[in-house]
Amino acid sequence: MKAVALRHWRAQARQPGYWYILIALPVLDAIMFASIGVAYGEDDRPVAVLVTGIMLFHLVWQLTLNAALGFLEEIWSSNLLNLMTTPLREHEFLAGLTLISLVRTAVGIILVGLTGAVLYSVSPTSAGLVLIPGAMILLLFGWAVSLGVIALVLRYGESAEVFSWGFIFLLIPLSGVFYPTEALPGVLQPVSQIVPITQVFDAIRIGLDGGGIAWGQLSIALAGTLVTALLAVMLLKKMLHSFRTKGLVTNFS
Amino acid sequence: MGAYLSARGLRKQFKDTVAVGGVDVAVGQGERVALVGPNGAGKTTTLLMLLGAIEPDEGVVEINGRNLAHDRVGAMAGVGFAAGYLPLPRYLSVRETLEFFASLHGLSDPQAAVNGALAQWGIERLADQKTQTLSSGQGTLVGLAKAILHEPELVVLDEPTASLDPEVAYRVRQGLLRLNEDLGTAILVTSHDMREVELLGQRLVFLARGEVLHEGPPADVVAATGDADLEALFLRVAGIGQGAGS
Numbered sequence: 001m002k003a004v005a006l007r008h009w010r011a012q013a014r015q016p017g018y019w020y021i022l023i024a025l026p027v028l029d030a031i032m033f034a035s036i037g038v039a040y041g042e043d044d045r046p047v048a049v050l051v052t053g054i055m056l057f058h059l060v061w062q063l064t065l066n067a068a069l070g071f072l073e074e075i076w077s078s079n080l081l082n083l084m085t086t087p088l089r090e091h092e093f094l095a096g097l098t099l100i101s102l103v104r105t106a107v108g109i110i111l112v113g114l115t116g117a118v119l120y121s122v123s124p125t126s127a128g129l130v131l132i133p134g135a136m137i138l139l140l141f142g143w144a145v146s147l148g149v150i151a152l153v154l155r156y157g158e159s160a161e162v163f164s165w166g167f168i169f170l171l172i173p174l175s176g177v178f179y180p181t182e183a184l185p186g187v188l189q190p191v192s193q194i195v196p197i198t199q200v201f202d203a204i205r206i207g208l209d210g211g212g213i214a215w216g217q218l219s220i221a222l223a224g225t226l227v228t229a230l231l232a233v234m235l236l237k238k239m240l241h242s243f244r245t246k247g248l249v250t251n252f253s
Numbered sequence: 254m255g256a257y258l259s260a261r262g263l264r265k266q267f268k269d270t271v272a273v274g275g276v277d278v279a280v281g282q283g284e285r286v287a288l289v290g291p292n293g294a295g296k297t298t299t300l301l302m303l304l305g306a307i308e309p310d311e312g313v314v315e316i317n318g319r320n321l322a323h324d325r326v327g328a329m330a331g332v333g334f335a336a337g338y339l340p341l342p343r344y345l346s347v348r349e350t351l352e353f354f355a356s357l358h359g360l361s362d363p364q365a366a367v368n369g370a371l372a373q374w375g376i377e378r379l380a381d382q383k384t385q386t387l388s389s390g391q392g393t394l395v396g397l398a399k400a401i402l403h404e405p406e407l408v409v410l411d412e413p414t415a416s417l418d419p420e421v422a423y424r425v426r427q428g429l430l431r432l433n434e435d436l437g438t439a440i441l442v443t444s445h446d447m448r449e450v451e452l453l454g455q456r457l458v459f460l461a462r463g464e465v466l467h468e469g470p471p472a473d474v475v476a477a478t479g480d481a482d483l484e485a486l487f488l489r490v491a492g493i494g495q496g497a498g499s
Binding site: 002003006007010011014015073074076077078079081082083084085086087088089241244245246247249250253 | 265267272297298301304305306307308310325326327329330332334336338339340341342343344345349353354356357358359399409
């Protein structure tokens with residue numbers, strides 16, 4: 001696990017694109033959303049909602065993106081066959097990717113929080129203690145999505161690369177990161193309720209309004225996220241089997 | 254000579270095409286075996302099944318007595334692999350790359366293993382160079398260093414000298430012979446260069462259309478088929494040229 005994480009840290013540290021994703025995107029997103037809050041809000045609450053929202057968005061997105069990009073790096077390097085002919089186990093490889101993704105995700109959300117705090121005087125912890133279980137559920141969800149994306153890349157190759165950054169963008173508007181899902185068109189509101197992380201963002205908004213920890217919403221979110229994680233693991237196992245039986249490694253060598 | 258690697262009845266079909274149709278392959282301790290055949294004969298598919306990268310439809314692979322399907326990690330612990338066409342991870346130095354693979358093999362002293370492997374192929378000067386800046390020949394030598402880091406019992410090589418200039422190809426062949434003679438490392442190699450096959454292969458397994466067509470020491474196979482030499486046999490099987498046995 002440590003060897004995989006170190007290998008990816010070294011490779012990513014030497015590519016400017018990874019630094020851009022790590023540093024520039026979180027800061028720019030924080031500035032953009034906080035400024036929208038300042039421009040259209042009558043008090044500090046919209047800024048707090050938007051900064052907290054973008055921070056949590058990066059929590060999910062960065063984890064998914066970095067894990068998927070780490071796996072894609074092996075494909076771009078044509079390194080899968082090298083790895084498959086060592087005693088490395090699949091779960092050790094995934095653990096290494098997850099570790100480096102967590103580190104990068106931590107850097108990203110710290111930058112969003114600092115930007116909000118320093119430039120807009122918004123505390124990144126305005127929502128209170130609900131942030132802790134909320135962040136845990138979002139991390140689990142992001143990890144599950146990253147497994148799903150890796151599974152799709154295994155099966156469909158680089159053409160599935162778009163899911164590495166695009167899948168979360170599909171879920172973000174539906175899950176109400178920046179607004180209550182009642183703001184969605186009526187036809188989309190039922191859809192938003194089956195996205196597991198919708199309940200997390202509801203709970204965060206309750207926290208921002210001083211309502212404490214909404215355990216009910218968090219429990220529903222956790223249950224949905226666990227189901228998502230289970231489905232992702234099953235999909236990955238199926239795609240790994242398909243990868244070996246169809247001889248797809250030759251497409252990446 | 255006991256078989257270090259033994260595969261029986263390997264079969265693989267992709268859609269309607271039978272890539273490998275019931276192949277047996279064995280490599281003894283310290284033995285050098287060449288897997289040869291024209292394009293489409295099933296060499297690479299066979300090799301990848303022997304390495305566990307492709308799952309056979311039928312058949313069993315055992316390495317050092319361990320069933321590859323049930324104990325891949327244990328089976329692969331004593332195997333090294335390199336292919337002439339396979340790049341190395343980008344953005345790492347040669348030393349970092351080799352240390353990474355040494356760690357994957359669980360070596361307690363990766364640095365010593367890396368130094369030894371670099372010395373084995375005479376490429377110590379490349380240690381700090383980034384992998385993406387290596388020439389094709391240098392990349393092949395680093396790939397070979399990767400394959401022997403953990404002092405494997407068996408090295409599997411797919412086209413190790415493909416697109417190399419004669420000088421580097423010579424160094425590769427001599428290095429492999431040294432490895433075999435000095436350390437008793439078994440070698441399973443595929444190649445389209447029949448002179449290389451004669452030099453490296455104590456025994457050859459000749460595949461055609463996914464089946465074993467001939468097997469034995471190169472000279473015996475040539476004598477049995479009546480072809481002028483291995484190249485003539487190869488060309489005849491490939492449907493080109495007129496071997497004596499045709």
